[in-house]
Each structure stands twice: as C-alpha cells, then as structure tokens.
Amino acid sequence: ARSYNITLLPGDGIGPEVVAVAKDVLSLAGALEGVELRFQEKLMGGSALDATGVPLPDETLAAARDSDAVLLGAIGGYKWDNNEKHLKPETGLLHLRAGLRVFANLRPAAVLPQLVDASTLKKEVAEGVDIMVVRELTGGIYFGKPRGFGTNGNGEETGFNTEVYAASEIDRIARVAFEVARKRRGKLCSVDKANVLEASMLWRRRVTALASEFPGIELSHMYVDNAAMQLVRNPKQFDTIVTNNIFGDILSDEASMITGSIGMLPSASVGESGPGLFEPIHGSAPDIAGQDKANPLATILSAAMLLRYGLGEENAAKRIEAAVTETLNQGFRTGDIYSPGTTLVGCKRMGEEVLKTV
Amino acid sequence: ARSYNITLLPGDGIGPEVVAVAKDVLSLAGALEGVELRFQEKLMGGSALDATGVPLPDETLAAARDSDAVLLGAIGGYKWDNNEKHLKPETGLLHLRAGLRVFANLRPAAVLPQLVDASTLKKEVAEGVDIMVVRELTGGIYFGKPRGFGTNGNGEETGFNTEVYAASEIDRIARVAFEVARKRRGKLCSVDKANVLEASMLWRRRVTALASEFPGIELSHMYVDNAAMQLVRNPKQFDTIVTNNIFGDILSDEASMITGSIGMLPSASVGESGPGLFEPIHGSAPDIAGQDKANPLATILSAAMLLRYGLGEENAAKRIEAAVTETLNQGFRTGDIYSPGTTLVGCKRMGEEVLKTV
Ligand SMILES: CC(C)[C@H](C(=O)O)[C@@H](O)C(=O)O
Numbered sequence: 192a193r194s195y196n197i198t199l200l201p202g203d204g205i206g207p208e209v210v211a212v213a214k215d216v217l218s219l220a221g222a223l224e225g226v227e228l229r230f231q232e233k234l235m236g237g238s239a240l241d242a243t244g245v246p247l248p249d250e251t252l253a254a255a256r257d258s259d260a261v262l263l264g265a266i267g268g269y270k271w272d273n274n275e276k277h278l279k280p281e282t283g284l285l286h287l288r289a290g291l292r293v294f295a296n297l298r299p300a301a302v303l304p305q306l307v308d309a310s311t312l313k314k315e316v317a318e319g320v321d322i323m324v325v326r327e328l329t330g331g332i333y334f335g336k337p338r339g340f341g342t343n344g345n346g347e348e349t350g351f352n353t354e355v356y357a358a359s360e361i362d363r364i365a366r367v368a369f370e371v372a373r374k375r376r377g378k379l380c381s382v383d384k385a386n387v388l389e390a391s392m393l394w395r396r397r398v399t400a401l402a403s404e405f406p407g408i409e410l411s412h413m414y415v416d417n418a419a420m421q422l423v424r425n426p427k428q429f430d431t432i433v434t435n436n437i438f439g440d441i442l443s444d445e446a447s448m449i450t451g452s453i454g455m456l457p458s459a460s461v462g463e464s465g466p467g468l469f470e471p472i473h474g475s476a477p478d479i480a481g482q483d484k485a486n487p488l489a490t491i492l493s494a495a496m497l498l499r500y501g502l503g504e505e506n507a508a509k510r511i512e513a514a515v516t517e518t519l520n521q522g523f524r525t526g527d528i529y530s531p532g533t534t535l536v537g538c539k540r541m542g543e544e545v546l547k548t549v
Numbered sequence: 550a551r552s553y554n555i556t557l558l559p560g561d562g563i564g565p566e567v568v569a570v571a572k573d574v575l576s577l578a579g580a581l582e583g584v585e586l587r588f589q590e591k592l593m594g595g596s597a598l599d600a601t602g603v604p605l606p607d608e609t610l611a612a613a614r615d616s617d618a619v620l621l622g623a624i625g626g627y628k629w630d631n632n633e634k635h636l637k638p639e640t641g642l643l644h645l646r647a648g649l650r651v652f653a654n655l656r657p658a659a660v661l662p663q664l665v666d667a668s669t670l671k672k673e674v675a676e677g678v679d680i681m682v683v684r685e686l687t688g689g690i691y692f693g694k695p696r697g698f699g700t701n702g703n704g705e706e707t708g709f710n711t712e713v714y715a716a717s718e719i720d721r722i723a724r725v726a727f728e729v730a731r732k733r734r735g736k737l738c739s740v741d742k743a744n745v746l747e748a749s750m751l752w753r754r755r756v757t758a759l760a761s762e763f764p765g766i767e768l769s770h771m772y773v774d775n776a777a778m779q780l781v782r783n784p785k786q787f788d789t790i791v792t793n794n795i796f797g798d799i800l801s802d803e804a805s806m807i808t809g810s811i812g813m814l815p816s817a818s819v820g821e822s823g824p825g826l827f828e829p830i831h832g833s834a835p836d837i838a839g840q841d842k843a844n845p846l847a848t849i850l851s852a853a854m855l856l857r858y859g860l861g862e863e864n865a866a867k868r869i870e871a872a873v874t875e876t877l878n879q880g881f882r883t884g885d886i887y888s889p890g891t892t893l894v895g896c897k898r899m900g901e902e903v904l905k906t907v
C-alpha cells in the first residue's frame with residue numbers, strides 16, 4: 192500500500208477541533224483507496240509560543256520538512272496580538288511558508304448551490320461563482336528587504352518594507368497559474384498595479400511573455416483596484432486570478448467572502464518539490480474555541496486538497512469532496528452556514544456525518 | 550462678493566463632457582450664494598501628452614497651484630496604456646497630487662435610497678451604507694524610494710518599490726481622519742497589515758497614540774485582508790476608514806462598488822494649505838466618450854466637495870447636493886443608473902435638470 196507521513200499542526204483556537212475531525216476523514220478516505228496515512232502532531236503558532244517561547248519551533252519545521260504533506264488548523268488569537276514581531280504567531284506561519292518554499296497558494300472561492308443564500312450578494316450575482324486565486328506566497332512585500340524602522344532626514348521615525356520580485360519568482364508562479372487555468376475554464380486574469388509600481392510592471396511583462404507557452408489560455412490583466420471592484424460587481428467574470436503576495440492576501444479574502452461561507456473554504460500552498468501546506472482560510476476564532484461550534488468543512492476540504500495537490504491521490508480527494516457535498520445535501524449545517532430548514536450540528540457531529548458518507 | 554479662481558482639468562475620455570456640465574452647476578450655485586467663480590482650463594493626462602508630449606505640463610501645475618481649487622474630469626485611455634512610465638497619464642496625476650501636496654484623499658461611498666437596487670449586494674446589506682474612506686495620497690509605496698528595476702545576485706531582473714511612512718505623514722492623515730469621523734458618526738477604523746509589515750506597525754502605533762487627542766471618537770484597527778472581507782459581509786459596520794495609499798486605492802474602489810453606482814461618487818484631495826483637487830472616482834470611459842452618455846453627477850458632486858472642502862462655501866455645496874437629490878427624486882437617470890420606471894437622459898440633459906433645481 193502507498194503510505195505517507197502527514198504532519199498535523201493543529202495550532203490555536205478552533206484549530207485543534209477542526210484538525211482532529213479532518214484527520215479522521217483523511218484516514219478513512221485514504222484507507223478506502225488503499226493509502227496509509229501516518230500522522231505526527233507538532234506545535235505551531237500561539238500554542239508553540241506558550242510552550243516553547245517561539246511560534247515555529249525548529250522541531251516543528253524539521254518535522255514538516257521531512258513529511259509528505261502538512262495540514263494546519265489555524266493560528267493566532269487576541270492573547271498574542273500585541274507581541275513583538277518575532278513573537279507573533281503570524282511570524283511563525285510566514286517562516287513555515289518560507290521554510291517549506293511553498294510559493295504558490297491556491298485559494299478556491301466557489302459558491303456552492305446549497306449555500307448560495309449565505310452570500311451577501313444578490314442570488315443572480317453570486318450563483319455559479321467559481322474562482323481560483325493563485326497567490327504568490329513567499330516573495331513580495333512580505334519578505335522583501337530592506338525592511339524595518341529607521342529615521343528620516345528630519346529625525347523622524349519611519350517604518351519601511353520592500354516590494355520586490357525577481358523574474359524567476361514571477362515566472363514560476365505564473366506557470367502554476369497557467370496550468371491551473373488550463374485545468375479549469377482556460378481564463379487567467381493577472382492582477383497588478385502596473386500603472387504605478389515598477390514591481391508590477393515587471394510582473395506584467397513576465398506574465399505576458401509566458402503566455403505564448405500556453406496557447407489555449409486566454410490571458411487578461413487588471414489593476415488591483417479595479418479587480419477589487421469587479422469581484423463585487425460581477426464575480427462570474429473570473430476563472431483563475433494570479434497575483435502577488437499582498438494583493439493576493441486582500442483579493443482572496445474578498446473573493447472568499449463573496450461566497451458567503453468562509454467556514455467552507457480550503458487552501459493549498461505548494462512549491463517546486465517537498466511537502467505542501469494545506470489549511471482552511473478562516474482564522475482561529477478564539478471566541479468559539481473549545482465549544483464544538485466550529486465548521487470543520489474548510490479543514491476537511493483542505494485535506495482533500497492535500498490528497499490531490501500534495502500526494503497526487505485524486506481518488507481519495509474526490510471521495511472527500513463528494514462526502515462533503517452529500518453531507519450538505521442531507522441538510523447538515525454548522526452555525527456559520529445554518530439557515531432555517533436545515534439541521535444545526537456541531538463540529539464533531541459534522542465530522543461524523545462526513546465520515547458516514549466517505 | 551467673494552471670488553475664487555478655479556482650474557479646470559477636463560482630461561481625457563468623458564472628462565471634458567462631465568467637467569463642462571459641472572462647471573455650469575458650480576457657477577450657478579456660487580452665483581446664488583454670492584460667490585463669483587472664475588475658471589481657467591488647462592491640459593492634463595493623455596490630451597496633454599498628445600498636445601505637449603508630457604502628461605502634466607509645467608504650465609498646468611503652475612496654474613493649478615496658483616488657483617483656489619482644481620476640478621479634474623478623468624484621465625487615461627487605451628491609447629496611452631502601453632506608454633513608458635513617465636509618459637503615462639497616471640504619472641501626470643501622481644505628479645499633480647504630489648505637486649499640490651494633497652495628502653488626504655476623502656472618498657465617500659454612500660448608498661443613496663433612490664439607487665439601492667443598483668448595488669449587487671442584497672438590499673438589506675446595502676441599504677443605509679455610508680462610508681468615508683480617508684486615504685493617504687502622497688506617500689507610501691506610490692512615492693517611496695528606492696524604486697525601479699535592478700539585477701539580483703543571480704543576474705536576474707528585479708522590479709522593486711518601497712512602502713515607507715514617516716511618523717508625521719501618518720499623524721497628519723490620522724488627524725484629518727479623526728476630524729472627519731467627528732463630523733460623521735464618531736467611529737474611525739484604521740486599516741493596516743501590522744501583523745506583517747513594519748510600515749503598518751508604525752502606522753498603528755502612531756494612530757493609536759493620537760486617539761487620546763480625540764476622546765469622542767471610537768477608534769478600531771483592522772487588517773486589510775479582513776477589511777476587504779468585512780466591506781462585503783457587512784459594510785454598515787463602517788463609518789470612517791483611514792488607511793495608506795495602496796490599501797486606500799483598493800478599499801475605496803471596493804467600497805464604491807458596494808454602492809453600485811460609481812458614476813455617482815466624488816472625491817476630494819486636500820493638503821495642509823493650498824488648493825485642493827476634486828475629481829469623480831470613475832475613469833475616463835473612452836468607450837462612451839463624446840456620446841453624451843456619461844453620468845455627470847460624480848463630477849457635480851465633486852464640485853460640491855470643492856465648495857465645501859476647497860473653498861469653505863458650505864451653503865453653495867449644500868445647494869448642489871440638494872439639487873442632485875431632487876433630480877434623482879424626479880426620476881432622471883443616465884444609462885449607468887437607469888432602471889425601469891425612471892427617465893433615461895444623457896449627460897447634458899442631466900446637467901440641465903440639476904441646474905433647474907439648484
Ligand atoms: C496571518 C497572516 C500573516 C496571513 C497572511 O497575510 O498571509 C493570513 O492573512 C493569510 O492570508 O494566510
């Protein structure tokens with residue numbers, strides 16, 4: 192039997208609850224497809240800070256690197272919000288992404304027919320939306336140097352960061368995006384601010400140059416401010432979007448909210464080789480942590496992405512996705528996606544229902 | 550009688566049509582309040598490029614600086630989209646903002662009761678939205694140095710920009726925002742990415758420190774990715790938003806689209822002293838230019854902001870705003886805001902109807 196080592200990083204807040212459920216679903220889906228999954232759990236984020244003094248212990252990074260794929264719950268919480276930068280849970284996450292070299296972050300935002308009413312957009316606008324945001328994840332202003340605090344000519348304090356992209360960083364994320372678009376509806380929209388920023392001018396130039404390698408794909412370009420508008424005006428115009436780290440952070444969250452059900456949305460972060468990182472896009476929701484109220488479906492769907500993009504186990508991935516659809520069709524809903532006429536369940540019970548249909 | 554010199558910059562595309570209409574409305578509203586307005590028209594943007602070879606001729610900047618306020622139509626168009634950076638219409642606009650030192654960009658996004666159906670958001674979500682985005686306009690990554698193209702250690706081309714803020718730049722925009730919030734509903738939300746960027750950490754620190762000077766104002770902080778979501782999820786939670794140049798570019802456009810009627814939205818850019826710059830937020834719409842189809846109301850409302858924030862002529866400003874409301878109540882609509890049961894009119898006719906009610 193094929194066997195893989197999976198590192199679980201439950202993290203903070205609702206992370207442990209949703210990861211526990213997703214782990215069971217992963218195991219079963221794998222077993223049914225002849226795949227053995229071995230799990231090890233490591234500390235990450237605020238819980239790692241509390242236990243070890245750092246948000247990403249060396250041992251965690253080493254274990255993640257040595258495994259075949261990493262499933263993360265969520266990190267952060269009010270408790271650590273005012274920590275110094277190197278002691279923030281978020282800094283641990285950024286180091287993990289960099290340490291695993293997962294430069295391509297895939298964030299699907301699809302409106303499920305069962306949940307179209309959850310969107311704040313009018314039904315006719317939301318219905319059928321199916322977007323994939325491909326976000327560059329290990330470059331740009333998140334990692335660019337120089338960065339820090341300084342003093343300007345007037346003796347005043349300054350804070351500064353560098354948005355920088357090298358040609359090869361743009362090329363590799365663009366290639367991923369073209370490939371993703373090819374497996375979808377063949378339309379790629381590259382988002383930048385090339386009317387103002389040199390980093391975006393290079394971005395647009397490189398993406399444009401690559402288009403000839405992907406003759407079947409219809410490439411367009413859009414300024415980021417316009418993209419933020421068009422996602423609200425007519426989200427159905429988008430198939431695949433590719434953009435830099437910071438614009439991707441903003442636009443993927445906007446796109447996810449357009450679906451109205453961010454408790455449902457997974458993400459995959461992959462590199463050229465080595466393990467990928469899979470995580471729900473929602474946060475750690477400290478206010479409902481430990482109350483069995485969290486929606487585990489985003490993490491369960493992240494587990495499906497782990498099987499597909501991380502291990503190449505398409506059949507097991509499909510099994511999980513079909514089980515989620517079936518569970519929704521049966522009317523089970525956690526509080527965040529509940530509507531009258533459906534059956535309100537907690538995190539564990541939702542997991543059990545998915546397990547039954549896997 | 551009080552008298553003022555106004556520089557008109559019609560610009561490109563539909564700019565000249567909408568500015569012509571707004572000029573007449575300005576004149577009349579001024580005259581009725583005992584204010585004499587003298588106009589001079591100058592070249593700017595693509596039309597300046599075609600006529601003089603540069604997007605912001607020295608003469609235009611000098612005239613703008615010498616006047617009491619500047620009204621801009623719109624700039625840009627496909628024709629100049631692939632120009633080199635220093636020959637882009639947008640570069641002219643950035644130089645104009647810098648040259649006038651208008652560091653505070655006020656962008657209202659309010660859903661008008663008459664136009665609530667124009668929003669793609671559900672009626673109960675859109676109804677009553679009334680947001681003011683205060684965007685820092687002459688700093689940050691738009692102007693930060695170093696910027697340009699370079700070569701990295703591997704001999705690869707790079708493109709880079711610098712996001713940088715000095716303490717005083719943050720303080721002055723924050724003060725404007727606190728003042729704006731005070732005249733509104735007393736709530737200010739500062740948007741940043743302080744979990745990742747040092748420039749944002751300084752931003753948050755300075756804004757927080759200033760709060761004690763404005764005891765009546767309720768200050769909150771939000772990460773930019775969350776703000777992009779919350780604008781879709783529940784835009785009514787926002788009163789005044791203050792943010793940096795690039796986040797403001799993105800979020801103000803998103804907020805404007807939430808109203809569903811960007812053909813209605815004005816903006817004001819003001820500095821510590823000297824003339825302010827007033828412009829509709831819509832673009833030059835080259836596809837409908839010269840066809841008398843454009844909606845002049847955004848420019849007319851920009852003229853009202855010019856009277857209020859640029860000249861301190863509150864009565865004349867109110868006159869224009871009341872006239873726009875009345876004209877909408879009478880059912881007149883340009884194509885962009887038309888709905889069955891209303892009266893479709895062109896740009897000029899809309900202007901005439903507003904003039905009748907001024
Ligand atoms: C937590 C934060 C550092 C992170 C980011 O900005 O990348 C998050 O917003 C995300 O999108 O995964």
Ligand SMILES: CC(C)[C@H](C(=O)O)[C@@H](O)C(=O)O
Nearest residue numbers: 386387416639640642643798
């Ligand atoms: C045209 C462009 C340079 C400009 C900007 O990015 O500031 C525009 O998008 C705006 O918001 O006024």
